Amino acid sequence: MVSDTLQGHCLMLARLKRSRRGIMVLSLKGCEALAGAAMTILLARIMGPSQFGFFAFGLATTTLLAIPIKNGASTLITKHVAIAHEAAGLHQAGPMLAAGIRLSLLYAAAVLAGLWGARVIGIENPFVASVALVGLALPFMCLTGLWEGVLRGSFQPSAAIMVGTVLVPLITMGLAAALGDTLASQGWQIAAGLYVGTVAAVCLLGALWARPTLKRLFPVSPENRMSSAVWIGHAAPFAIVTGLLIFNRQIDVILLGTLKSEEAAGIYRIAAQAAILTTFGSQAIVHLYAPYLATTTADSAPRLLSRYLQKSVVFSIAFGTAVLLFLFLFGELIIRNLAGPEYLDGYPVMLILCSANLLSAANGALVQALYMQGHQSKAAWIYAIFGAYTVAANATLIPIFGILGAAIASASAIILWSFALRVLACRTLCLSFFRLAPKF
Numbered sequence: 511m512v513s514d515t516l517q518g519h520c521l522m523l524a525r526l527k528r529s530r531r532g533i534m535v536l537s538l539k540g541c542e543a544l545a546g547a548a549m550t551i552l553l554a555r556i557m558g559p560s561q562f563g564f565f566a567f568g569l570a571t572t573t574l575l576a577i578p579i580k581n582g583a584s585t586l587i588t589k590h591v592a593i594a595h596e597a598a599g600l601h602q603a604g605p606m607l608a609a610g611i612r613l614s615l616l617y618a619a620a621v622l623a624g625l626w627g628a629r630v631i632g633i634e635n636p637f638v639a640s641v642a643l644v645g646l647a648l649p650f651m652c653l654t655g656l657w658e659g660v661l662r663g664s665f666q667p668s669a670a671i672m673v674g675t676v677l678v679p680l681i682t683m684g685l686a687a688a689l690g691d692t693l694a695s696q697g698w699q700i701a702a703g704l705y706v707g708t709v710a711a712v713c714l715l716g717a718l719w720a721r722p723t724l725k726r727l728f729p730v731s732p733e734n735r736m737s738s739a740v741w742i743g744h745a746a747p748f749a750i751v752t753g754l755l756i757f758n759r760q761i762d763v764i765l766l767g768t769l770k771s772e773e774a775a776g777i778y779r780i781a782a783q784a785a786i787l788t789t790f791g792s793q794a795i796v797h798l799y800a801p802y803l804a805t806t807t808a809d810s811a812p813r814l815l816s817r818y819l820q821k822s823v824v825f826s827i828a829f830g831t832a833v834l835l836f837l838f839l840f841g842e843l844i845i846r847n848l849a850g851p852e853y854l855d856g857y858p859v860m861l862i863l864c865s866a867n868l869l870s871a872a873n874g875a876l877v878q879a880l881y882m883q884g885h886q887s888k889a890a891w892i893y894a895i896f897g898a899y900t901v902a903a904n905a906t907l908i909p910i911f912g913i914l915g916a917a918i919a920s921a922s923a924i925i926l927w928s929f930a931l932r933v934l935a936c937r938t939l940c941l942s943f944f945r946l947a948p949k950f
Contacts, residue, residue, distance in 0.1 A: 538671040539794035549679035550783045563772025565698035566779040568640030580655030582749025591663025592801035604727035609741035618649035643702040650713040657716035667797040673716035754893030762916040781856030785863035791829025795822040803882040812948035822874030830871040859917040866921035870928040896927040
């Protein structure tokens with residue numbers, strides 16, 4: 511009887527702790543949404559569509575370049591740190607992180623050498639210049655992605671969100687507000703410098719926050735050191751799948767800047783940034799559930815896995831619907847007052863992308879469950895197919911319809927790949943399509 515009572519109290523305390531953590535994660539994701547949108551709007555308003563377009567192009571391209579590490583390897587680190595945390599076995603997580611740090615810095619150095627080499631030989635294209643300057647943040651972005659993975663894998667989702675997505679836009683926005691006159695007169699180069707400095711500072715802070723776990727993972731003995739080839743073999747599927755996802759969500763801005771104008775890219779960036787708010791509910795759930803999904807398999811605990819996924823879907827849809835309704839009612843007013851009337855052409859674009867993102871949010875944490883349980887290679891094929899579709903559709907529709915063409919192309923791709931991923935996940939994890947209940 512006493513044992514049952516104690517067990518009941520432990521379960522109750524665990525649920526209370528998880529609820530508090532969930533509230534904190536959701537609050538931080540809301541802060542992330544506001545900070546990211548506010549930074550974009552403030553910079554766009556200070557610099558104007560043309561100068562902001564150059565900065566947005568450099569930022570979008572640098573984000574793509576950081577994908578293999580900041581998003582792909584980060585997910586790999588999350589998985590193995592979570593497993594090591596539960597099993598108290600650090601032999602694989604430590605060597606994997608050490609190899610990741612080494613190869614991340616080599617990768618960033620190679621990319622920067624290529625970009626600045628192009629500048630040295632006389633390529634004066636302003637878009638190349640914007641990528642070269644904003645790209646100085648690349649090594650710090652890569653390391654921050656690894657620290658984010660360590661924090662998330664050690665069941666610290668709030669710290670991971672702060673380091674990964676909240677602090678950079680908040681600090682950049684504060685600096686931009688303080689240096690508004692300088693930004694307005696000297697343009698996107700100053701904005702790029704502020705952004706690079708901010709990313710470097712947050713990278714250092716992330717290392718300090720992850721220090722307790724890093725001390726347990728390091729040092730790695732020479733006999734346990736992981737070779738570059740082995741690490742790449744582990745990381746490549748995660749890098750490919752997350753890279754393709756972000757590529758699919760960034761290529762429309764890049765193609766608009768290339769095929770249309772930097773002004774069109776700037777307007778579209780504002781709309782796309784606002785539309786991402788629809789997905790923040792599902793992103794919050796992913797941050798909270800990732801380590802649990804890494805240690806809960808469809809074979810050992812099918813009902814527990816199903817329960818995680820069902821809750822994630824309900825929350826993601828509810829949050830996304832509320833955001834879509836809010837932006838439908840007040841989006842035009844917000845764009846006019848915050849970004850300026852010159853950005854109003856982005857309002858219909860925002861609604862189109864919001865609608866597609868809401869349908870994508872209906873998957874909840876389903877795709878993350880695929881990654882955490884080792885099925886990321888299957889998901890990569892879907893993203894690759896629809897990545898090609900996204901490029902072709904944007905390249906076809908942008909010259910005809912401009913920013914509306916980009917919105918239609920990207921929205922259709924989001925809807926199609928979300929449906930395909932749900933089919934794949936349900937078949938792989940043996941779940942029903944609508945209720946996500948176990949089939950056995």
